[in-house]
Amino acid sequence: EQKYKYNIALTVSLLCLDLLPALSGEDTTKSFFQELVNILLSYVCKSFRRSSKVLDFHHPHQLREGLEGFSLELPDQPENLEQLLVDCRDTLKYGVKTGHPRFFNQLSSGLDVIGLAGEWLTSTANTNMFTYEVSPVFILMEEILLKKMQEIVGWSEEEGDGVFCPGGTMSNLYSVLLARYHFFPEVKTKGMTALPRLILFTSAHSHYSVKKSAAVLGIGSENVVVVKCNDRGKMIPAELESSIITAKDQGCVPFYVNATAGTTVYGAFDPLNAIADICESHGLWLHVDAAWGGGLLMSKRHRVKLQGIERAWSVTWNPHKMMGAPLQCSAILVKKRGLLKDCNQMCAEYLFQTDKHYDTSYDTGDKTIQCGRHVDVFKLWLMWKAKGSEGFESQVNKCLENAEHLFDNLKQRPDFELVFKSEPEHSNVCFWYIPPSLRNMSPGPERNRRLHEVAPKIKAKMMEQGMAMIGYQPLGDKVNFFRCVFSNPATQTEDVDYLLEEIASLGHDICIRTETDL
Amino acid sequence: EQKYKYNIALTVSLLCLDLLPALSGEDTTKSFFQELVNILLSYVCKSFRRSSKVLDFHHPHQLREGLEGFSLELPDQPENLEQLLVDCRDTLKYGVKTGHPRFFNQLSSGLDVIGLAGEWLTSTANTNMFTYEVSPVFILMEEILLKKMQEIVGWSEEEGDGVFCPGGTMSNLYSVLLARYHFFPEVKTKGMTALPRLILFTSAHSHYSVKKSAAVLGIGSENVVVVKCNDRGKMIPAELESSIITAKDQGCVPFYVNATAGTTVYGAFDPLNAIADICESHGLWLHVDAAWGGGLLMSKRHRVKLQGIERAWSVTWNPHKMMGAPLQCSAILVKKRGLLKDCNQMCAEYLFQTDKHYDTSYDTGDKTIQCGRHVDVFKLWLMWKAKGSEGFESQVNKCLENAEHLFDNLKQRPDFELVFKSEPEHSNVCFWYIPPSLRNMSPGPERNRRLHEVAPKIKAKMMEQGMAMIGYQPLGDKVNFFRCVFSNPATQTEDVDYLLEEIASLGHDICIRTETDL
Known part of the structure; x- marks a missing residue:
């Protein structure tokens, strides 16, 4: 000081x-x-x-x-x-330490110091990914990273294309855009009015970006069929198939299925092989949204959960989530080479001159929706150098061990209740805290109404105290519950234990209105 | 060392x-x-x-x-x-110094050290713009910056909304998306098949992102009518009006006009008031793409060139261009409040819970296309603190003085030729270098063919030598010419003089194939 x-x-x-x-x-x-x-x-x-x-x-x-x-x-x-400098200090003082070992609020957490070093260098270089002439090194790093990720997904040498883009929602949007163009290339020039009514499919537990993409792309959110999930949050393949048949019977044209590898709330993995079989038999584009689950591909122990991902036509994978890269770092991987360029190319002559003196296939900017594009690759490249693939593997394994530890603790405690009883597949663990006044209440609407108020009240107190942070939400017929997620390598089992004690102590005395107070 | x-x-x-x-x-x-x-x-x-x-x-x-x-x-x-650390040093060594006073290659150049400080802090804070709970300070800074920019555009206290997004192409895409939703809100759920054939209008010199947006949004690039420009690159209002009438006569539905304030190549400003009159009389959404020209609003001397911008329904303005903020920093400003939210909201319950303990109108993430969103505002906020509005004004004025200096020099030199004779309106100056072998040739296809080869050859040599960097392109019936742009406050008139000497010296002896060599 x-x-x-x-x-x-x-x-x-x-x-x-x-x-x-x-x-x-x-x-x-x-x-x-x-x-x-x-x-x-x-x-x-x-x-x-x-x-x-x-x-x-x-x-x-x-x-x-x-x-x-x-x-x-x-x-x-x-x-x-x-x-x-005082302003800088104050900006940090009143912000949120997303790298704190007790920040469990969302899928992206942690402060990887090598990634941070990468970001400082990136901003110092202050350049743009649109052409090789201004980003020679970063363009090549992107190519190498994408190739590596495609190889890990399981595509062959001859397959694979992709681009880093600003977030998983944009990556998912790319996938729908590419699928539409693949089946109906005339859409680029003629628009949707030249097309039949297109239908896409995604599970009830999938990310809202699939619906958002349909809205943005002019397909319409009502043309997204929401496929039922089982109790564990996994898409039910038979439901998918019958939805496809129903859509066809109604004269619509199914073209795209999004399967999720690691859902946002439950961390569930859709059964990719079963879904891929259905897509193949109906000739549909299979996208796998592995924004959250993609990191598990780095782990020999856990990658089995994504079996079948190599059959996807496109994959979203956010290294800024499970791999701990600073925000933002998201890749859309595309199996069919050249499609990104065909779909998005506009050949702007002021940028993508064809008479340059170098190999202009490295001017990758014409493959993207954006024109200017931030360099999101260097931090990941530097982290990969620093950790090696094996370093990412231990990091992922450790996060999942924290989830197992939390799950085991919750099973033993009478003041907590698991949202689903089976072992976590990803690092998401979902649970209710049951305050003393609710412990002997029988299940039913009144208990649900009261339980729904518990998580927001505890979270409010937790934020005021500032010693930890966790998210909550309702889902389907489940009232507000906590979702703990681990992606921060700084988090230890002692932090997991601390979290439960903190929730129990904040929740023990909370006041829930009874029906007569309303 | x-x-x-x-x-x-x-x-x-x-x-x-x-x-x-x-x-x-x-x-x-x-x-x-x-x-x-x-x-x-x-x-x-x-x-x-x-x-x-x-x-x-x-x-x-x-x-x-x-x-x-x-x-x-x-x-x-x-x-x-x-x-x-060696890898970091090498990455910089083989990159391009976009902050160098002699880097004239594109609209974004310069290395603002305060902006850089802002980026280092931003990456250290490593958070996400989607909710107030994880970005309290940055969300408020965004609100304040947007309000300030709306005020500078000339909107009233009661008007104005907006969001920072990853680049001007995304901002322009937002404008088309919002216009479509404004006139046809059912598109969000039903898609484009429920709509008539929509037509939008943009000038021949406008940025390619308008066509790209039409392709992405499912409108189709052929439904973008390209309106003729005058010699100076400005949209001709009478041409716009007749295009609108023609489209209506063909049973199509015009809904959107993009006017450009500062075109990419010529730096031309479309006549905004005349275009606004036409939009008003036909009930069309007026968007002003001021990605490049917006910076001139900071200058009392130059803002007159954007007269009428206050009549726009939406405005794209990239502080990462003329205001020198690090990449990326682009704002889409929207006059009608609430439209962004209505258009893009999906109400994801895991993120935008309505039972939070703070004012959730600050959870602005549901207004955007993205889910996770990088913090692009802090660098601009810190630069504004460091320079004040007046600092931006002098910076902009200085860039335009460099353009005037270059223009004056070019007029006097026999070895260069201006692409258009009138004074630059923005900092773009477009010119040919005429090598000795072409100086006495009469105009015509053969001279054009040879002249077309000059700029790429000089640029290739310039890149090999590495002492300066400038862009070139053909445009319409003009063969390859250089476009010099100034947005780097480090550039002095000596650098402008250097550039011309460098081009002349590299170009003096270049070998252009005559017809018999072909």
């Missing part, structure tokens, strides 16, 4: 105009970054300390009003460098 | 497993980052030095084969920390 105060005195009277490209700006720039790096690394270290809070919660209006002089308003005149 | 070698000795025997979250990983992590920061800052300083090369060009196969031990292949076993 002392050191910090001393050093920023250097920057009191300086403005950003004193930094590079100012003529004598090198030293000032280095000093400014040195101060910044101290702030950032102190935050990184704190993120991993169990004694530090996960978050220091404030309501939107409190933050907007400017806490302790932290003003979000945009000035006409410049602020000095000291103030900027 | 000596210092560097000494320090990395510390990391020779260490692996990433010795870094955080390892138990005693704090010191190792700090040392590793210290080394990395030395590499990155040395690159930053070099980027601004005119004596350093812009790029060290290698062909794809050369890089793939592994230059001087720089292997891109992904290992099974981990590499040590020293090797990782």
